[in-house]
Amino acid sequence: MKKIKAVVYGVGTMNSIITRMLLDKGVEIIGAISRSSAKAGKDLGELTGLGRHLGVAVSNNPSEVLSLNADIAVIAVNSYMSDAQEQLRLCAEHGINAVTLSEEALYPWDTSPEITKELDAIAKRTGVTLTGTGHQDSYWLNMVSMLMGTTHRIDNVLGQASWNVDDYGPELAREQQVGTTIDQFNTWLESASRPPTFGRNVLDALVADTGLTPVSITTTSRPVLATEPLPVAALGITVPVGDVLGFTDIDEIKTSEGPSFVFEMTGCVYRHGQADMNHWKIVGEPDVELSNGAVPTATTTCTQIVNRIPDVINAQPGFVTVEKLPQLRYRAFSLETYLSS
């Protein structure tokens, strides 16, 4: 069986880790795309810190790289469908499956319906699959979905998670408003252009998976402020006391059948001693809980996008969200082993 051929789309913090994992799992990387001219022409192995050349020159010409006949593009570029549509459309138009870390792509049907329907139509026409995955896939969606499946009746689903913004690159730090003043944060929060919260897409997916009917969706957000000057490696700045380190969103979906779903998610630059957490509680018959201790969120983001690759290639064409894919599995062997044809 031939190895899976992949294009690495975005050469930042996440795809640097993912590049090594792809190679470990027998994937042949045939191209890499970045934006800046500073990275163009450099070897992917050098840029991702592998310590060896891969013979793959990074390009800032996506169409050229996507014409190379890859089986899949592995995208780690941005978070929201308004931005991500560009990379997803290019992949679909070139007839290449794509799996992305863009958070909204986890379940974008309610927050960006027009864009998602259009991408779905292009992917169906060219016979490829587009999927959003990442840390949310199992920890915030499919594990919780499975936990719900162990109950007889659900009254409330309550999730709490946190992650350290400084485990990622500048893209996410800027999106989490790191380094802004409280006034700038409030202006952004109240602006009509504020993108959907990451938690909203998680709850949309969870509710859709139950078949329940959403009747109200609310979001409240509060900033996390620096109580001491805190250096932020992703941005090369130190956030002064009183400025923003990130924020907490609390999303809630109520359903007409009764159960409500609440997810409180904090993404901020951590002070010394803080650790990621993931805790879910289902109140009903019976009450059940899921807690993962100190979750290595950045690593589990990368492992899941890699382990999902065979599922995405095997899936039917279209925009296919992860709750419709098979259960996420450990991949003991080279990834092509798991292809159905």
Ligand SMILES: NC(=O)c1ccc[n+]([C@@H]2O[C@H](COP(=O)([O-])OP(=O)(O)OC[C@H]3O[C@@H](n4cnc5c(N)ncnc54)[C@H](OP(=O)(O)O)[C@@H]3O)[C@@H](O)[C@H]2O)c1
């Ligand atoms: N779903 C999840 O669980 C999860 C977890 C972690 C991160 N994420 C998301 O994944 C994204 C990437 O994270 P990261 O930490 O790797 O970010 P990062 O270090 O800032 O890297 C982003 C990369 O994307 C490239 N890029 C930006 N716009 C581009 C374009 N139009 N075409 C091609 N390349 C482009 C940048 O290129 P240049 O350097 O050349 O400018 C950079 O290499 C973020 O939006 C983050 O929110 C999701």
